[in-house]
Amino acid sequence: MDRATVVLHGHFYQPPREDPWTGRVRREPSAAPFENWNERIAAECYEPLARAGAFDWLSFDLGPTLARWLEGERPDVHEGFVRGDRASRARLGHGNAIAQPYHHIILPLASRREKETEVRWGLRDFERRFGRCAEGMWLPETAVDMETLDVLAAQGVVFTVLAPHQVAEVPAGCVGRVRLAGGREIAVFIYDGGLSHGVAFGALLDGSDAWFEALRSAAGRETPFVALATDGETFGHHHRGADRTLMRVISRAGESGEVNIGNFAAALGAAGEVPPVTLQEPTSWSCAHGVERWRGECGCRMAPHLDLQQRWRGPLREALQSLAAGLDEAYVELAPGRLPDPDRAMETLGEVLGAPPGLEDFAARAAGAGTGGGERRDEALALLEVARDRAAMFTSCAWFFDDIAGLEAKQVLGYAAHALDRLRRLAPERAQALEAALVADLAKAPANDADVGNAAVVYAREFESDAGSPVPGDA
Secondary structure (H helix, E strand, C coil): CCCCEEEEEEEECCCCCECCCCCCECCCHHHCCCCCHHHHHHHHHHHHHHHHCHHHCCEEEECHHHHHHHHHHCHHHHHHHHHHHHHHHHHHCCCCEEECCCCCCCHHHCCHHHHHHHHHHHHHHHHHHHCCCCCEECCHHHCECHHHHHHHHHCCCCEEEECHHHECCCCCCCEEEEECHHHCEEEEEECCHHHHHHHHCCCCCCCHHHHHHHHHHHHCCCCCEEEEEEEHHHECCCECCHHHHHHHHHHHHHHHCCCEECCHHHHHHHHCCCCECCECCCECCCCCCCCHHHCCCCCCCCCCCCCCCCCCHHHHHHHHHHHHHHHHHHHHHHCCCCCCCHHHHHHHCHHHHCCCCHHHHHHHHHHCHHHHHHHHHHHHHHHHHHHHHHHHCCCCHHHHCCCCCCHHHHHHHHHHHHHHHHHHCCCHHHHHHHHHHHHHHHCCCECCCCCCCEHHHHHHHHHECCCCCECCCCC
16 A cells, blocks of 8 residues: 655744843743743754754744744744745645644634634734745644634634544544534644654654654554644754654655655645544643633643642633723724724734734834824834734733743733733723723732732732833833
8 A cells, every 4th residue: 555644743832932012032041051942942943953954844833923033033943944844845735834823822712803813813924924825724732612613714724733632533544624614614634642642752752763663653554644743842952862863764764765754735635535523622732621721720730749729720811801801992992093994904913913023014004104193103003012912911821831920921911011001102091990900800810829929919020110000021
């Protein structure tokens, strides 16, 4: 029989680390000798992979917020991703890159409007970055429900990738289709759990032989397709030397002819008719309890050996949801007269979010500043920053880690503070009222450290000045 197509997929993403006021990543002593963890991981993982041409062969999704940093700080590495997508298109007719929603949020916990915004922004960013429309989209934490899939399909996304436990039964060919409302459908690829676990946790990474033999065995099964999926940072950051192991496996595959390395889009194009599958919802790849890790006391944690309570998770989400509703109302009321077409501005914002200099120009165009002058442009920019920060507040990393006083939780509180800072320029009394309500809500989110107390204390220490106005975290 013909050898199966094997897809090696890396999910490339880092928690956002930038100061919302400056856009610059803060200094992180724990990343020494590097300035911050983005720099360190780029040196350990992204740069070696790009230099070796790994992205010519490795299927990947690149988180837009990480891609934005790479494009500005490590353009050589960013170009490695883009070049790899071009090379795979030339080889297979389909590119290795697939899209991500713009912010790494848990889509099943978002409203349909929020889902549509994040997916649309992610697709627009992908088009600008890779010069083509995305065929597939990786979901943050592979968190999924039927509405999420329907939003993807409505935006023209053809496929996504899920873990084996996210469907009722894995189809024989490891790819199926989910029927959606209105006659739509979307293909779902199911990655191989054993292979993926073996790579992610290092059992197959001690040398190229074990990994290659596992791939050769998988490629010889009675199936046209097999895939493994893991964090891209596995290759060189989580496991030192794994980037070199990856390249040896790729080289052996080419030399032996026993393993055909492809990508999802090309495999789907060759699959013909694929069977229907039933989605298990809501589910994710990193929480055994569905999506409870990002809203409840499910027990999933980074440090299971520590007795840390998780009662802060629900109150944090509820506090930010209440603030988001207030910010949405403010946008609806304040945008007319400042933005000629507020809805259109929101829809197309993803075209420039990943290009730092582009937001100011976008605000000028969206506001028609040629007729309204600089003040109108500045007010439009403030509104668009509020919309951006409002979305970023739900970045999943804040809940993934173990405490409300952690860096990732502080990051989303920083987005909230920055959104209020921008709103204060347009409607100071409204901003003050929203901040007061936020602080009251955050007081319901207890910290694990008694000296910290709760999330309201974290917010006050990091972002409130004596006058009650948000200030930069490292001011």
